[in-house]
Amino acid sequence: MKRKSHAALRKAVQAIWGLLTNAHLSGFVKGTIYQGPLKRFCVPGMNCYSCPGALGACPIGAMQALFNGRRRRFAFSVVGYLAAVGLLAGRFVCGWLCLFGLLQELLYKIPTPKLKVPEKADRVLRLLKYGVLLILVFALPFFWRGEGGAGEPFFCKYLCPVGTLEAGAPLVLLRGELRAAVGLLFRWKLLWLALILFSSVFVYRPFCKYLCPLGAFYSLFQKISLLRLSLDGEKCVSCGKCERTCPMDVRVTADPNSAECIRCGACVRSCPSGALHFTGGRWKLDGGASPSRKKPE
Amino acid sequence: MKRRIPTSVTLLLLGLAALCCLFGTLRGEGETVRAKAAAVCLECIGIG
Numbered sequence: 001m002k003r004k005s006h007a008a009l010r011k012a013v014q015a016i017w018g019l020l021t022n023a024h025l026s027g028f029v030k031g032t033i034y035q036g037p038l039k040r041f042c043v044p045g046m047n048c049y050s051c052p053g054a055l056g057a058c059p060i061g062a063m064q065a066l067f068n069g070r071r072r073r074f075a076f077s078v079v080g081y082l083a084a085v086g087l088l089a090g091r092f093v094c095g096w097l098c099l100f101g102l103l104q105e106l107l108y109k110i111p112t113p114k115l116k117v118p119e120k121a122d123r124v125l126r127l128l129k130y131g132v133l134l135i136l137v138f139a140l141p142f143f144w145r146g147e148g149g150a151g152e153p154f155f156c157k158y159l160c161p162v163g164t165l166e167a168g169a170p171l172v173l174l175r176g177e178l179r180a181a182v183g184l185l186f187r188w189k190l191l192w193l194a195l196i197l198f199s200s201v202f203v204y205r206p207f208c209k210y211l212c213p214l215g216a217f218y219s220l221f222q223k224i225s226l227l228r229l230s231l232d233g234e235k236c237v238s239c240g241k242c243e244r245t246c247p248m249d250v251r252v253t254a255d256p257n258s259a260e261c262i263r264c265g266a267c268v269r270s271c272p273s274g275a276l277h278f279t280g281g282r283w284k285l286d287g288g289a290s291p292s293r294k295k296p297e
Numbered sequence: 298m299k300r301r302i303p304t305s306v307t308l309l310l311l312g313l314a315a316l317c318c319l320f321g322t323l324r325g326e327g328e329t330v331r332a333k334a335a336a337v338c339l340e341c342i343g344i345g
Contacts, residue, residue, distance in 0.1 A: 040331035049334035065333035077321025163341035189343035
């Protein structure tokens with residue numbers, strides 16, 4: 001029951017956050033996008049800024065927009081902002097504030113046999129997201145220049161399913177001139193989106209696990225972020241329940257702050273001995289004294 | 298035995314990240330982002 005209410009709370013937070021950051025609802029009727037001053041600020045999760053409802057900017061899109069201009073610029077503000085979010089909470093944003101993550105989770109709830117990716121393949125595939133971050137978000141937009149000296153937002157253009165879902169599909173449906181301009185690229189992105197959504201039915205959050213550059217960026221801070229997962233080795237009874245519960249297949253007792261943990265808290269709720277808890281700096285967030293620093297046996 | 302990174306290191310890095318953010322903002326990056334985000338991004342939707 002405790003676990004179910006926690007999962008419901010997390011879903012509610014994800015949905016409310018999604019609504020708050022996409023509150024320009026008239027855009028979904030008129031086919032327009034919000035153009036006000038809030039657009040200069042990035043939201044912490046993947047949220048396409050061309051989504052008719054979006055009030056803020058997507059940090060991955062913003063980063064590429066700064067990299068690929070005619071005057072090449074490093075995206076100090078966006079990188080600093082994302083580093084700050086990562087240093088505060090690691091991949092908490094992935095688990096609690098990402099609308100595309102929520103959609104994948106809901107699709108995974110469809111009752112079908114689930115696919116277990118072989119461990120070796122899974123380990124290699126999880127490295128892909130770092131390649132996507134390095135090559136498609138940083139290197140190509142920064143160094144590659146096409147005709148007229150302008151670069152391209154490679155990740156947004158070729159690989160981002162969020163833009164197709166939140167912006168491409170509604171805008172193409174609502175605006176005739178965009179519908180007339182649809183070509184091979186749009187069809188590719190639609191097919192890619194369909195593939196990711198379809199695989200989400202069988203694999204838990206495949207985009208987050210294997211391809212998301214934002215998750216890759218935040219994961220760099222998992223081990224040093226203020227919000228961390230702590231394991232009390234004295235209380236742990238090695239029942240393995242946390243690892244069986246973890247939807248991201250993290251080996252919680254061996255590495256509670258793994259780069260793959262999305263800080264959803266499922267392991268904390270499932271622990272029968274209360275050995276796992278979140279800490280914020282020196283403080284145990286669920287009350288009480290500082291966490292024990294003893295390692296598990 | 299793995300050592301836990303002290304909170305002071307995290308706070309120091311947090312300060313650096315804030316400075317980085319401030320520097321970017323002062324040189325007008327926010328306006329570039331707004332200009333891009335306030336228009337329909339054809340690449341993002343798969344047309345450009």
